[in-house]
Amino acid sequence: MSNQIIKKSKGFNDDVLWSNLKEGDEKSFSILFERYYKDLICYGNSLSPFSEKVQDCVQDVFADVWVYRNSLQDNVVVKAYLLSSVRKRIARLFERDHIFRKTTSTEAIEFLFDFSIENELVEDEVTAERVLYLNKLLNDLPPRQKEALYLRYHQGLSVEQIAELLDVNYQSANNLLYRALLSLRKEWKGSIPLILLISSSVL
Template identity: 55%
Template sequence: MINGSESAFSELFELYNKTLVNYVYSFVKDKSMAQDCVQDVFMDVWIYRKKLQSTVLVKPYLLSAARKRLARKLERDHIFFKSTNTDNIEFALDFTIEYKIIADEQQLAQALKLNEILNKLPARQKEAIYLRYFQGLNPQQISEILEVNYQSVNNLIHRAVVHIKSQWGTDFSLLLLLISSNI
């Protein structure tokens, strides 16, 4: 893609477009704005592809670019008093469960319980959990996306996990299974 391969760019777009649109949508709840921001990100990637390093980690880079693009768009639209970051925007993703992959009633009940617990987390913790366990990013990558230090990310994740464990109850092994299967 860096060398101008349109098919590689198309593959990149197909691979990450939905994830990025969902991520941006979780902030603004406006599908059209989310799609516009993501299209702008991909347009910039194509235009400035020669300046990209071949060692860049694609998913964290694109998530960060989408978050920054949204902040710039909101600043331009004067929605958040010329904010240059997304600190004023609440990460509002509601975790949902893929009911079709949950076969038995007990597992479904536990998945619903986890869904409820995750959705009650503070916005910043919810975003950190989303990026860590649902997007598979490491704390360093998350710190770059959220523009906070590494320790802050670890603290956010730790507080979220402690809260989840306290709300969950005794059988923590099933909780880990549910989270690791991205439910």
């Protein structure tokens, strides 16, 4: 790549960066690393309480991407691919450490993310009380439903991508989202849209 192209590479979309990476462009690799490292760490920490091991897993995923770049698929959704790779690597780590029985599935991983609505979205005391209750409802959802919501509204994945990441079919992934939202909508009567609150919640 020329210096002019490299200077503009921050504006490149993931497809361009991925293609450049596959051709050995270190700058494109670095941009993807910087773009998604925090998201992958956040997701990894929701799957494992061992933060140092999560960091190792995320770094190993990026290392593998670079080392095996010549064999990477051309058409991938980069963010979904990286999230899935982190999940699989953490599952292998758990298996190695005998945290759960030997399995080729990642289903045994428990989702640990805690939803917490940001205070600045709260309009009044009544709404604040409702939001506290909504936090509880979110965090009391079954782990798979919580993870599906997180991937859909925090990481922006499609239902198809969530299905692939969780190793389930499309209908199962759609059901996880539907049941979670149905459960929440039965209880939420606030003036702030439910989806806005879920999307803006933080650790």
